[in-house]
Amino acid sequence: MHESAFQIFINALLANNFVLAMFLGLCPFLGVSGKLDTAFPMGVATTFVMLVASLCAYGLNLLLSAFHLEFLRLISYIVIIASAVQLVEMVLKKYSPKLFRALGIYLPLITTNCAVLGVALFQTAREYDFAQSVTFSVGGGAGFTLALVLMASVRERLTLSNVPDLAQGTALSLILAGILSLSFMGFAGLGG
Amino acid sequence: MNSSTAVTWDEFMEGVWRQNPVFVMVLGMCPTLAVTVSVVNALSMGVSTMLVLIASCGLVSMMRNITPKEVRIAVYIVIIATFVTVVDYAIQAISLTLYDALGAFIQLIVVNCIILGRAEAHAAKNPPLPAMINAAGMGVGFTIGLLALGTVREILGAGTLFGAALFGAQFQPWVIMVLPPGGFFVLGAWLLLFSWIARRKLRKQRGAPLEATQNA
Amino acid sequence: MTKNDNPPGPLSTKGGDNGSAAGAASGFVAGPALGRPGGGAASAKAEDGARVIPIAVVQPAVVSPTSPTAAMIRTLGLVSAICGLIIVGAYQGTYDAVAANKRIATERAVFKVIPAAQSIAEYVALPGGGIAPRVGAGDTAPGGVKFFAAYDAGGKLAGIAAEGGAKGYADTVRIMFGYSPDCQCVVGIGVVAMRETPGIGDKIITDKNFLANFNALDVKLKADLSALANEVKAVKHGAKINPWQIDAIAGATITSRAVGKAINDSAQVLLPRLVPNLDKLRSKS
Numbered sequence: 001m002h003e004s005a006f007q008i009f010i011n012a013l014l015a016n017n018f019v020l021a022m023f024l025g026l027c028p029f030l031g032v033s034g035k036l037d038t039a040f041p042m043g044v045a046t047t048f049v050m051l052v053a054s055l056c057a058y059g060l061n062l063l064l065s066a067f068h069l070e071f072l073r074l075i076s077y078i079v080i081i082a083s084a085v086q087l088v089e090m091v092l093k094k095y096s097p098k099l100f101r102a103l104g105i106y107l108p109l110i111t112t113n114c115a116v117l118g119v120a121l122f123q124t125a126r127e128y129d130f131a132q133s134v135t136f137s138v139g140g141g142a143g144f145t146l147a148l149v150l151m152a153s154v155r156e157r158l159t160l161s162n163v164p165d166l167a168q169g170t171a172l173s174l175i176l177a178g179i180l181s182l183s184f185m186g187f188a189g190l191g192g
Numbered sequence: 193m194n195s196s197t198a199v200t201w202d203e204f205m206e207g208v209w210r211q212n213p214v215f216v217m218v219l220g221m222c223p224t225l226a227v228t229v230s231v232v233n234a235l236s237m238g239v240s241t242m243l244v245l246i247a248s249c250g251l252v253s254m255m256r257n258i259t260p261k262e263v264r265i266a267v268y269i270v271i272i273a274t275f276v277t278v279v280d281y282a283i284q285a286i287s288l289t290l291y292d293a294l295g296a297f298i299q300l301i302v303v304n305c306i307i308l309g310r311a312e313a314h315a316a317k318n319p320p321l322p323a324m325i326n327a328a329g330m331g332v333g334f335t336i337g338l339l340a341l342g343t344v345r346e347i348l349g350a351g352t353l354f355g356a357a358l359f360g361a362q363f364q365p366w367v368i369m370v371l372p373p374g375g376f377f378v379l380g381a382w383l384l385l386f387s388w389i390a391r392r393k394l395r396k397q398r399g400a401p402l403e404a405t406q407n408a
Numbered sequence: 409m410t411k412n413d414n415p416p417g418p419l420s421t422k423g424g425d426n427g428s429a430a431g432a433a434s435g436f437v438a439g440p441a442l443g444r445p446g447g448g449a450a451s452a453k454a455e456d457g458a459r460v461i462p463i464a465v466v467q468p469a470v471v472s473p474t475s476p477t478a479a480m481i482r483t484l485g486l487v488s489a490i491c492g493l494i495i496v497g498a499y500q501g502t503y504d505a506v507a508a509n510k511r512i513a514t515e516r517a518v519f520k521v522i523p524a525a526q527s528i529a530e531y532v533a534l535p536g537g538g539i540a541p542r543v544g545a546g547d548t549a550p551g552g553v554k555f556f557a558a559y560d561a562g563g564k565l566a567g568i569a570a571e572g573g574a575k576g577y578a579d580t581v582r583i584m585f586g587y588s589p590d591c592q593c594v595v596g597i598g599v600v601a602m603r604e605t606p607g608i609g610d611k612i613i614t615d616k617n618f619l620a621n622f623n624a625l626d627v628k629l630k631a632d633l634s635a636l637a638n639e640v641k642a643v644k645h646g647a648k649i650n651p652w653q654i655d656a657i658a659g660a661t662i663t664s665r666a667v668g669k670a671i672n673d674s675a676q677v678l679l680p681r682l683v684p685n686l687d688k689l690r691s692k693s
Contacts, residue, residue, distance in 0.1 A: 007575065016579060021372050023226035027305055030221065071499040074280070074299050075273040075491065082269060111269075114222045114303045121296045166391065170218050171383035178376030185373065188578050188605075255487065260479045267487050274491035278498040285505035288513045292601065350606070367607045 005135045008128075012139030014187035018115045019147040020180055025115030029148060030173050039152035040145065041099075045088075047141025049110045050119050052084045053077075054137035057120035058130060077120045085111045115144055150180060200325050207329030213306045214337025214379075215386050220306040223297045224338060225375035231354055233293050234342025235335065240279045240298060242331025245307050247275045249315035249327035256316050268311040269302070276301045306334060344378050345369045518556050521586030521596035522567035525558035531689070533681040539688065553678045557689045558586075565589065565690050568682065571600060572674030576666035579603040581612075583670050587627065587679070589686050593651075594625035594640075594671060602663075609663040618657050618664065626651035627675050629683055636676055642668035 018024040025046070032042045057077055064073055089107045092100040100107075110116060119140050123133045154176055163172060213219045223241070228234045251271050252259075259267050280298050283291050291298070301307070310330055315323040346352055349369030351359045368374050519525050530542040532552040542554060555570040568589065573582040582600040587593075599613050612618060628637045638652040642665040648655035656664035 003575070003580075011579075023222050023372065023375065024300075026221035026225065027219070030218065071277065071281070071495055074277050074302065075270065075495065078269055078273045078302050079266070082266065112303045112305055112308060114300045117300060117303050118296065121299055125296065166387055167384060169387075171380050171387065174376045174380035174383065178373045178380060181373040181376055182368075185371065251490070255483070258479070258486070259483050260476055262476065263480045263484055267483060270487055270491050274494050277495050281498045281502040281506065285502040285509065288509045365607060367605070370606055 003132065005131060008132055008135045009139035012136055013143040013146065014184065017143040017147055017184050017187075018118065018140050019144055020177070020184045022118070024118040025113050025144055028109065028113055029144075029151065029177070030170065033148055033151040033173070034155055036149065036152045036156055039148045043141070043145025043148045045107060046110055046113060046115065046144055047138065049081075049085055049088055049113075050116050050137045050141040050144075051134070052088065053081045053116050054119050054123060054133050056080045056084055057123065058133050061124050073124065074121075077117060081116055081120070082111045115140065147180070151176065154180075200322060203322055203326045204329035204332075207326060207331070207333040208336065209333070211330075212333040212337060213330055214334060214340075215382060217306075218383075219309060220304045220334065221379075222300060223304065224334075224341065225372075225379060227294055227297050228338055228341040228345055228375065228378075229349065229370045230293075230346045230352075231339065231342045232290075234338040236283070236290055237294060237297065238331070238335025238338045240283065240294075241301055241304060241306070241334055242328065244272065244275045244279055244301055245310060245327045245331045245334075246324050247278075248272045248307055249310055249323045250320050251275075252311045252315040253318060253320040253323035259316070264312075264316065265308075268308060272307050272311070273302050306330060340382060341375070341378050344382075345374055349374060514556070517584050517598055517600065518558050518569040518586075520598045521569050521584055522558045522588075523596070524560045524566040526561045526566075528556045528558050528569075531555055531557055533678050537681050537684070539682060539685045553674070553681070555678060555682070559691075563691055565686075567595060568689075570674055570678050572670035574666040574669035574673065576602060576604050577609050577660075577662045578605065581663060581666040581670060583667055585622070585671050585674070587675070589683075591624060592626070592628045594622050594627055594675075597622045597667065597671070604660075604663050608660050611657050611660055612663055612667055615657050617655065621648070621654045624651065625654065625671070627671075627679065628652075629679055633680050633683055635680060636672070640668050640672040640675065641665075 012018070016022055019026065019029045028042060028046070033039050057080065060076055060080060061073065064070060064076065085107060089100070092107075119137045123136055128136055151173075155173070158172070158176075167175070207213065211217060214224055220241075223237055227237045248268070248271050252268055255267065255271075276299060279301070283294070283298060310327055314326050318326070343353070347358060348366045349371075351357060351363045351365045357363075366374075369378065515528055518528050531539050532542045532554055533539050534552055553570065555568055558566045558569055560566040568587040569584055570587065571582060571584050573580050575581075579602065581602040581604065584598045584600055585594050586596040588595045597619070602609070602612075604610055604612070625640065626638065627640060629635070630637045636652075638650065640652055640654065642654040642656045642661070644661065645656050645658040647653075654664060654668045
């Protein structure tokens with residue numbers, strides 16, 4: 001069975017949105033979605049790391065399969081993701097100190113973002129080829145950014161409204177996320 | 193002897209109640225919401241996470257004196273990934289049905305913030321026994337959180353408990369509860385309930401003044 | 409021991425490694441020389457001082473660049489060795505059980521779509537036509553299609569089972585279907601994996617009228633055996649007129665269509681390769 005690049009992209013972006021349908025990357029989703037200014041750079045940084053991780057995981061999987069070392073897959077993926085994050089951090093620091101300062105504290109956090117490891121694991125499980133893997137990771141990252149930006153926009157608006165004291169904080173974020181997730185369900189069946 | 197028992201009991205209860213990872217610290221959300229469509233899934237996920245947590249914290253604690261702080265995160269991640277791989281194979285050996293139901297979320301235990309957080313905040317500073325007891329407490333707390341979600345979602349969303357039908361044939365399941373939005377809603381509702389209880393307790397202790405400040 | 413709480417330098421935690429007579433001697437000199445207030449106390453209690461004042465205090469520039477690196481490498485090496493052992497142990501220890509579980513799961517799925525089956529054999533339909541037994545758990549050759557030949561109690565071919573997948577409403581619907589060479593039709597389906605909406609899409613497992621489509625779904629080949637004579641397709645509920653059409657479930661058309669497409673796509677590739685070789689499979693080898 002062959003999925004077209006468009007199908008994979010649309011599915012990862014909307015119908016099977018990483019955050020709102022697959023529950024991946026919820027920690028940053030709930031943690032960094034307070035302000036639009038931080039939400040967008042965080043989304044972009046995560047997308048970039050997802051792309052790098054996806055490329056590394058693709059190469060690594062070829063290597064591990066060639067030597068029949070599948071049982072080392074998980075441990076090598078996580079190590080390579082951690083290294084990729086470090087690498088991105090160093091490259092950014094050298095070539096774009098401004099961006100580095102803007103993202104500074106969020107970058108290391110990306111290592112423990114399940115969306116990144118999720119991309120690597122799902123593309124392996126679904127046996128995507130190289131182009132499919134790249135499309136999948138970019139689509140997933142774009143979906144993550146979209147969810148983060150939507151959530152941040154809603155939360156910025158909410159600071160102006162009168163929310164019951166009891167529901168402030170995480171409970172409110174979760175119920176908002178539920179409503180967003182409900183609306184994203186409408187995208188199901190798209191790209192079929 | 194008496195005081196040492198009290199201390200370890202306290203270590204254990206910290207994770208179960210006061211610092212409950214799901215309801216108080218709101219950590220490890222991804223598996224919490226993703227796999228809790230049924231009680232069985234919630235229980236297996238909770239137990240798997242707990243085993244990884246105890247084993248990793250034990251090993252991290254044993255290695256704490258020879259781990260330079262520059263590479264500690266790398267060491268923790270490698271240790272955690274090891275035990276997750278072990279649990280992954282163990283579940284495959286026990287039941288493939290369960291393995292398919294939990295899907296990728298078994299392997300995603302690696303990036304569960306609870307484990308890395310415990311390794312860094314507790315196990316790296318304490319001897320193996322207290323570290324493992326503390327980890328067990330956290331694991332039990334996490335499992336309780338998952339069960340709280342799984343029970344509500346299975347009863348409302350499928351009308352069953354442990355797979356056995358609870359209601360008659362005319363029961364129309366509230367399907368949205370086993371779909372992604374239901375996860376968010378149920379956890380939100382639980383958090384509301386807990387903050388309401390906490391609020392009531394506080395009000396009882398302090399009496400009227402709090403109410404006055406709230407309304408102001 | 410009280411000195412340990414007020415370490416003279418950042419490397420004092422490594423004092424345990426370096427504790428020796430030399431340490432005592434150098435500490436004795438270094439303390440006063442560096443003007444540390446604790447120096448006098450160390451010399452007064454020489455035995456204590458021997459254990460807590462490290463060489464590193466005297467030669468920080470020489471020791472610090474190499475020592476942490478060595479410690480890092482040693483620790484990482486140790487951790488990797490331990491973890492490697494644990495993983496390999498777990499893999500070896502569970503290998504048989506996992507393999508047995510997988511075999512049972514496959515058998516159960518095949519037996520469900522071909523009820524008469526008692527045992528199975530795995531085959532691959534090769535890209536250039538022809539079939540070959542599949543050995544080991546390795547990956548199938550590129551372009552090869554995996555299928556199972558199912559045999560009844562007497563060792564006679566009971567049917568062929570193969571997997572197929574197509575995009576459903578939420579995600580890919582993966583099914584297994586049973587093919588009977590005698591009637592050249594699909595005789596049963598089972599769902600391998602899906603994430604369709606509970607209560608709507610998952611009716612493809614439970615809906616009796618829908619499953620009745622697969623009592624004898626026509627998948628005859630054209631006379632030249634190049635493709636199916638008629639494309640298998642799901643049609644709107646109640647619109648089925650031909651034996652190669654699938655009557656969709658009302659309200660779950662997309663999922664029903666995915667099942668039809670999965671069977672069609674898989675059969676279009678598999679059957680032209682399989683049918684000319686059926687005689688090789690007639691009896692269990």
